[in-house]
Structure formats: C-alpha cells, structure tokens
Amino acid sequence: xEYFLPSDRxxxxxxxxxxxxxxxRAARIFTKKATLYTEMIAAQAIVHGKLxxxxxxxxxxxxxxxxxxxxxxxxxxxxxxxxxxxxxxxxLNAGCPSDxxxxxxxxxxxxxxxxxxxxxxAAMQDAVSIPVxxxxxxxxxxxxxxEFTRSFIGAVYSTGCRHVVIHARKAWLNGLSPKxxxxxxxxxxxxxxxxxxLFPDLHVTINGGITTIGQCKExxxxxxxxxxxxxxVDNPYIMACVDSEIFGDGSAVKSREQILDEAMELASRxxxxxxxxxxxxxxxxxxxxxxxxxxxxxxYLSSHMGDDDGARVLADAYARMKSVPERE
Numbered sequence: 572x573e574y575f576l577p578s579d580r581x582x583x584x585x586x587x588x589x590x591x592x593x594x595x596r597a598a599r600i601f602t603k604k605a606t607l608y609t610e611m612i613a614a615q616a617i618v619h620g621k622l623x624x625x626x627x628x629x630x631x632x633x634x635x636x637x638x639x640x641x642x643x644x645x646x647x648x649x650x651x652x653x654x655x656x657x658x659x660x661x662x663l664n665a666g667c668p669s670d671x672x673x674x675x676x677x678x679x680x681x682x683x684x685x686x687x688x689x690x691x692x693a694a695m696q697d698a699v700s701i702p703v704x705x706x707x708x709x710x711x712x713x714x715x716x717x718e719f720t721r722s723f724i725g726a727v728y729s730t731g732c733r734h735v736v737i738h739a740r741k742a743w744l745n746g747l748s749p750k751x752x753x754x755x756x757x758x759x760x761x762x763x764x765x766x767x768x769l770f771p772d773l774h775v776t777i778n779g780g781i782t783t784i785g786q787c788k789e790x791x792x793x794x795x796x797x798x799x800x801x802x803x804v805d806n807p808y809i810m811a812c813v814d815s816e817i818f819g820d821g822s823a824v825k826s827r828e829q830i831l832d833e834a835m836e837l838a839s840r841x842x843x844x845x846x847x848x849x850x851x852x853x854x855x856x857x858x859x860x861x862x863x864x865x866x867x868x869x870x871y872l873s874s875h876m877g878d879d880d881g882a883r884v885l886a887d888a889y890a891r892m893k894s895v896p897e898r899e
Contacts, residue, residue, distance in 0.1 A: 573701075573702055574734055574774065575704065575734035575774040575795075576606055576660060576702065578605060578633045579606050579776060579795070579796045580818060581605045581606070581787065581796065581797055581799075582605055582607070582736075582797075582799075583598060583606070583608060583798070583799060583800070584778060584798045584803075585608035585609060585610055585611055585706070586800055586801070587610050588610070589804060590608055591850065592631065595607045595631040597837065598807075599630050599631065600837065601830060602811070604814045605810065605814075606633050606634075607635070608636075608637050609627075610637070611639045611667065612636065612637065613638075614638045614649035615640060617638075617653070618645050618648045618652075625652060625653060626656075627657075632659060633660075635658060636650075636658040636661050637662040637663075637706065638653070638661060639664045639667070639677050641676045641681060641687070642691075643694035646663065650695040654699040658701065659701065659702075660702040660703070660704055661701060662706055662736070663691060663692060663695065663705050664706055665682060665688055665705050666679050666682075666707040667679055667749070668743065668747070679711050679742035680711070682707060682711040683714065688727065689727060689730050692727055693730040696730060702734060704734040706735075706738070706778075707723075707735060707737060707738070708738045708739075708741055709740065709741055709759055711742045712743060714741075715741040717762055720766065721769060724766055725770075728773060733772060736777075737775065738778045739759050739760050739762065739778065739779040739780070740753075753800075753801065758780050760790070760793075763775065763794060764793040767793060767795070774796065775794040776795060777790050777797055777798070781797055781798075782802040782809075783809070784813070787817060791817075797817075807855070811825050812824050828889075831858065831885060831889055834858070838851055838881030838882040838884075839881070839882045848876065848877075848878060848880075849876040852876050852881055852885070855885065862892070863892075864891075864892035864893060867888075867894070868891060872884060
C-alpha cells in the first residue's frame with residue numbers, strides 16, 4: 572500500500588470557497604505535478620447522498636479529497652465513496668478552527684482527543700486502499716507543548732498513517748477568527764522539523780506562512796513536502812515555477828502571457844459547458860500581481876466577472892494593463 576503521493580512534494584492547500592473545481596482546473600495551467608485538494612467536504616453530506624460534491628475533471632489529478640467529520644464509521648463510508656470517485660488520496664481535517672467546524676466536533680478540536688482521532692484515521696484506512704492522510708497543527712489552545720505535539724502525532728502514526736500535513740502554528744478555538752488563526756499564533760517550523768527526525772519514515776508536509784519558491788526549497792531540506800495556501804491566491808504565478816524548481820522536470824517556466832492564453836482557452840471551454848465565467852475568472856485576478864499596470868488589469872477583470880465571454884474579458888483586461896504606462 573502506498574502511504575503518500577510523489578506529487579506531495581508540493582501541494583496547494585484545501586481552502587474553503589477557493590479550491591473549487593474551477594480553481595483546480597485553473598491551477599493545472601500552472602502546474603501539472605503538484606497535488607491539489609478539494610475544499611473540506613463534510614463526511615455526513617457524502618454519506619447522505621450528496622455525491623455531486625465528489626465530481627471533478629480528469630485534468631485535476633492528482634487530487635486529494637479532504638473530509639471533515641468525527642464519527643469513525645461515517646468517515647469510513649465517505650472515504651470509500653471518495654475512493655470509488657477516483658481520488659488519489661483521502662485527507663482528514665484535524666486542524667480547522669472555525670466555529671462551524673467546532674460545533675460538529677471535528678477540525679482542530681480533534682487534537683484534544685488523540686485516541687479518538689486515531690480511531691477515525693484507523694477506520695478510514697480500513698475502508699480504502701488509497702493513502703489516508705491527516706492535516707493538523709502543532710497544538711490547540713493550551714495544549715501546545717512539544718511533548719503534546721509528539722503525543723498526538725504519535726497517536727496518528729500508531730494507526731499506520733504515514734503522511735501528515737502540519738500547519739506550524741497552534742490553533743486558538745476561542746478568541747481568534749479563522750483568518751487570525753492563520754497569522755496570529757507564532758510559527759514554529761523547527762518543531763515540525765524535529766517531528767520528522769522523531770518519525771523518520773513519516774512523510775511530513777509543512778504548511779503555514781510559506782510564500783516563495785525559495786522558502787519551499789529551504790523547508791524541503793528538512794521535511795518531505797511543502798503546502799502553500801493563501802500565497803497562491805495572492806500570487807498564483809508561484810505555481811508556474813513548481814514543476815521545474817520543485818520537481819525538477821526540466822520544463823520551461825511559462826510566462827504570464829502564456830498562462831493568460833491558456834486561461835482564455837479554458838474560459839472558452841467553461842462557456843461551452845454552460846459554466847459562469849465568474850467561477851474561473853476570480854482565480855486569475857492576481858495573475859499579474861506586482862507587474863506594471865496590474866491594478867488596471869485587476870479592476871477591469873473584477874468589474875466584468877458577470878460577462879458571458881470570459882476569454883474576451885481576459886484579453887480586454889490585459890489590453891488595458893498594457894495601454895498606459897503606470898507607476899505602481
């Protein structure tokens with residue numbers, strides 16, 4: 572049995588309202604090698620018949636289904652449906668601090684009961700033959716000592732799970748919003764590095780505060796994989812360097828203009844499929860981030876998201892960016 576994917580060397584983090592099928596199809600213009608994730612999907616929804624949540628296009632692979640839930644057998648049933656749908660792996664969310672997730676007793680709150688977390692992971696592993704992985708943090712509330720981190724990761728490890736994604740911050744379940752939980756608790760990368768030393772056969776992916784390819788390479792000297800989230804929203808062009816710089820496949824890095832051309836082709840396919848351009852266009856808003864004229868591009872694209880002809884909107888946005896020299 573495989574415990575992790577070769578593509579896990581670089582992955583795009585699961586993000587609510589971001590890592591939709593449209594995002595994932597857009598991401599494949601930039602990188603063919605990286606692992607992509609769904610948004611977190613409630614296991615209960617899948618078990619109760621909402622199988623449309625599991626639909627994806629073949630080009631999105633390798634793609635991981637992230638599940639939210641805390642009932643072992645329900646998670647096992649949802650994982651089984653995910654395997655049937657063709658996902659490359661199943662990931663359990665044990666790190667999200669949102670109120671909605673807490674109310675369902677899953678996400679980051681699961682760290683407070685390592686034995687129950689392990690039972691969930693074990694049930695999922697028994698149900699499928701594809702990798703089952705866990706995304707978590709280094710601690711939760713006042714349970715944030717290094718000993719605690721070792722203990723709950725050890726509980727996951729004891730199930731046979733051999734891939735964890737660790738956001739190198741603890742989660743505060745009360746007093747901080749999900750957004751603040753992504754930036755206020757301090758990062759502790761060395762603690763994640765030491766986990767890799769303690770569990771050498773555990774595939775450790777590090778997450779949190781990583782914004783450049785250079786930083787990715789530094790982390791990869793200590794752990795097995797890197798995961799970026801909001802940085803890919805703010806500057807999606809980071810992904811254009813992944814295949815050559817992280818996977819070393821020898822491919823040339825596409826220019827932003829090449830990516831725009833492919834985005835226009837994808838927008839045309841969206842139109843032929845009857846999908847609104849807005850779903851796709853939002854993921855190219857920051858394609859030209861930090862480039863001269865990028866503000867004009869972004870403003871035009873943003874204000875024309877409702878237009879039917881997405882390819883034309885993208886072309887017009889680029890034309891406006893190039894029309895007048897601008898100091899930015």
